Amino acid sequence: MNAGLAITAVAVVSLATAIIGFYGLRISRTTGDFYVASRTVRPWWNASAIGGEYLSAASFLGVAGLILLSGTDALWFPVGYTAGYLMLLLFVAAPLRRSGAYTIPDFTEARLSSRTVRRVTSVVVVMVGWLYIVPQLHGAALTIQISTGLPSWVGSVSVVVVVCLTVVAGGMRSITFVQAFQYWLKLTALAVPILFIIFVLAGNGAEPQSLPAVNPTDLAPAGLYQNVSLLVALLFGTLGLPHVLVRFYTNPDGHSARRTTLIVLGLLSVFYLFPTAYGLVARMYAPGLARSGQPDAMVLRLPGELVGGLPGDLLSALVVAGAFAAFLSTTSGLVVSLAGVISQDVLGGSVRGFRLAAVVSAVVPLGFAFMTGSLALAGSVGLVFAFTASTVCPVLLLGIWWRGLTDTGAIAGMLTGGLLCGGAMIVGSLSGAGLSGSGQTPAWLAQPAAWSVPAAFAVMVIVSRATAHRIPATMPRTMTRLHTPERPLATERGSGGQ
Amino acid sequence: MTRVRVTAPLASPRSPVAGGRSPLESREAAQDSEVGQVFVRSLIRSQLRLALVVAGGFLLILAAFPLILVVVPGLAETRIAGIPFGWLLLGAGMYPVIGLSAWLYVRTAARNEARYRDLAGEQ
Numbered sequence: 001m002n003a004g005l006a007i008t009a010v011a012v013v014s015l016a017t018a019i020i021g022f023y024g025l026r027i028s029r030t031t032g033d034f035y036v037a038s039r040t041v042r043p044w045w046n047a048s049a050i051g052g053e054y055l056s057a058a059s060f061l062g063v064a065g066l067i068l069l070s071g072t073d074a075l076w077f078p079v080g081y082t083a084g085y086l087m088l089l090l091f092v093a094a095p096l097r098r099s100g101a102y103t104i105p106d107f108t109e110a111r112l113s114s115r116t117v118r119r120v121t122s123v124v125v126v127m128v129g130w131l132y133i134v135p136q137l138h139g140a141a142l143t144i145q146i147s148t149g150l151p152s153w154v155g156s157v158s159v160v161v162v163v164c165l166t167v168v169a170g171g172m173r174s175i176t177f178v179q180a181f182q183y184w185l186k187l188t189a190l191a192v193p194i195l196f197i198i199f200v201l202a203g204n205g206a207e208p209q210s211l212p213a214v215n216p217t218d219l220a221p222a223g224l225y226q227n228v229s230l231l232v233a234l235l236f237g238t239l240g241l242p243h244v245l246v247r248f249y250t251n252p253d254g255h256s257a258r259r260t261t262l263i264v265l266g267l268l269s270v271f272y273l274f275p276t277a278y279g280l281v282a283r284m285y286a287p288g289l290a291r292s293g294q295p296d297a298m299v300l301r302l303p304g305e306l307v308g309g310l311p312g313d314l315l316s317a318l319v320v321a322g323a324f325a326a327f328l329s330t331t332s333g334l335v336v337s338l339a340g341v342i343s344q345d346v347l348g349g350s351v352r353g354f355r356l357a358a359v360v361s362a363v364v365p366l367g368f369a370f371m372t373g374s375l376a377l378a379g380s381v382g383l384v385f386a387f388t389a390s391t392v393c394p395v396l397l398l399g400i401w402w403r404g405l406t407d408t409g410a411i412a413g414m415l416t417g418g419l420l421c422g423g424a425m426i427v428g429s430l431s432g433a434g435l436s437g438s439g440q441t442p443a444w445l446a447q448p449a450a451w452s453v454p455a456a457f458a459v460m461v462i463v464s465r466a467t468a469h470r471i472p473a474t475m476p477r478t479m480t481r482l483h484t485p486e487r488p489l490a491t492e493r494g495s496g497g498q
Numbered sequence: 499m500t501r502v503r504v505t506a507p508l509a510s511p512r513s514p515v516a517g518g519r520s521p522l523e524s525r526e527a528a529q530d531s532e533v534g535q536v537f538v539r540s541l542i543r544s545q546l547r548l549a550l551v552v553a554g555g556f557l558l559i560l561a562a563f564p565l566i567l568v569v570v571p572g573l574a575e576t577r578i579a580g581i582p583f584g585w586l587l588l589g590a591g592m593y594p595v596i597g598l599s600a601w602l603y604v605r606t607a608a609r610n611e612a613r614y615r616d617l618a619g620e621q
Contacts, residue, residue, distance in 0.1 A: 072574075072584055072585065072588055072589075075585075075588040075589050076588075078589075079560075079588065079592045079593075082592075082593065082596055083556070083560070083592070083596055085596075086553075086556060086596050086599060086600055087553065089600055089603060089604070090549040090552055090553050090603055091549050091553075094607070212582050212585060213574075213575070213582070231560075255608060255611070258603075258604045258607065258608075259604065261600070261604075262597075262600050262601060262604050265596055265597055265600050266597060269593035269594075269596065269597060272593070273589070273590060273593075276585075276589040276590070280581070280585055280589070401542070401546050476535060476538075479538065479542065480534075480535075480538045483538065483541055483542045483545060484538060484541065484611075484614065484618075485611040485614065485615060
């Protein structure tokens with residue numbers, strides 16, 4: 001791979017991100033702009049931004065790498081990532097927008113009238129965010145090392161620096177434009193090279209080296225439990241991701257929150273066809289890439305492997321640019337939502353506090369990233385989904401749909417889910433096995449969601465039942481606000497006398 | 499370019515910020531009555547039922563796809579334009595199902611809300 005071209009690609013993406021971010025500075029004036037872009041973003045912009053933010057290192061590099069390794073078993077990852085948005089649409093999108101809160105802790109506090117619930121939720125949200133940023137930084141380290149030959153820390157540090165600069169400068173408003181741009185960049189950066197590769201392969205009549213059904217590293221097929229547990233994590237994890245939720249506040253009302261999600265589903269569906277195509281083409285024409293020990297790098301290496309020469313170098317540079325857009329957009333989305341939580345809870349909610357919190361939110365996971373080794377990206381992100389599904393998801397679902405939830409129940413459930421899932425993650429990683437299901441970690445530890453999510457729900461319901469006297473008096477009003485449609489102002493005035 | 503110093507609306511994170519004037523207060527006041535609460539409860543029930551039905555239907559199809567490949571021998575390996583059918587079904591076939599479920603839900607949810615609006619408006 002040509003290092004000069006790759007460095008240019010990274011520099012151009014970082015610069016474009018920074019320029020759009022600074023442009024956004026001129027229109028970010030109020031605290032509302034900083035947190036939620038004043039809720040005035042059009043559905044198409046917003047949907048592109050959500051897509052841009054959601055498609056992380058795991059989607060861009062990890063999914064294709066896992067498909068190369070384990071074939072159709074890994075197809076559940078892109079399907080689950082997309083179907084997670086369907087669950088979000090069905091159960092969360094409109095009510096959450098109508099709640100009028102900025103962050104998940106805001107929501108739980110408003111719903112359950114409890115400062116303690118707020119604090120517990122904040123801790124959980126910050127943990128989820130940090131856990132999720134770490135794989136992005138690992139992805140950046142891997143990409144820089146493979147594509148430029150520079151030391152891998154350059155990758156993670158440059159992502160953190162660019163993200164801090166843009167977030168500190170412009171807040172949510174500029175981030176919305178940056179991320180909308182990055183969705184389309186990511187799509188182009190995956191689509192153009194693979195279409196070119198397929199065209200070249202068809203043109204010179206290349207013979208497949210292997211069948212699609214053959215696992216190149218002889219990985220054993222995943223069991224039913226693993227696939228089901230993974231799907232539980234992905235389906236229910238998405239609706240609790242802090243950076244995804246904060247996006248819904250940028251819609252003007254509940255109905256447009258739903259329409260936005262519908263567009264997002266379309267954008268994700270189109271995107272995920274391409275990692276799948278990379279995986280299939282690599283299994284058939286370049287199975288050797290799986291044996292390098294870095295399957296996550298497959299997307300970066302495939303153009304050089306199958307096209308070669310200057311076109312191969314140019315296509316590789318395009319893929320590197322897209323990968324960097326993925327790390328930047330997901331990290332900045334997470335940093336914005338974490339900074340929102342940390343600054344409101346600890347630093348008094350001013351713009352200066354938001355900026356300080358943004359730097360803290362980005363630098364802490366950088367430390368984690370240096371301390372931990374890179375794992376399979378899609379696998380480690382899958383574990384973050386399992387953690388979210390065991391903590392934030394139950395409190396959101398029950399808070400929105402069940403009148404009986406109490407603050408004590410919510411806290412007990414979140415702690416149960418967090419301890420069970422977090423414990424499984426720690427024990428699983430200590431037993432020294434890979435996260436993609438390989439190695440000797442038993443399946444129930446490697447994929448805890450299938451039991452930790454029901455456990456969290458059960459504890460939340462049982463403890464809430466036992467403490468039913470703590471149901472807040474504001475509950476009927478809150479439920480009304482969450483579920484009734486906003487009226488246009490004209491109707492509001494006309495029927496004001498009711 | 500002048501920079502405007504801003505302060506946070508932290509004091510009341512529950513109050514919506516944009517625009518200042520909010521339809522929420524009177525909206526809630528109108529629905530505080532006993533009849534209003536009945537309408538609200540029935541709206542919540544119908545929205546939840548709708549969400550569960552769509553989610554359940556989707557999960558059934560999700561489970562049926564790999565089952566078809568197991569039950570019909572050779573189907574997974576049948577090639578369409580050089581691509582094994584199993585890959586097409588799981589790698590591309592799920593997305594239209596997701597999109598269709600979402601579209602159905604958005605349409606019906608909006609209809610539920612319109613019906614609620616009519617009821618609450620007549621009150």
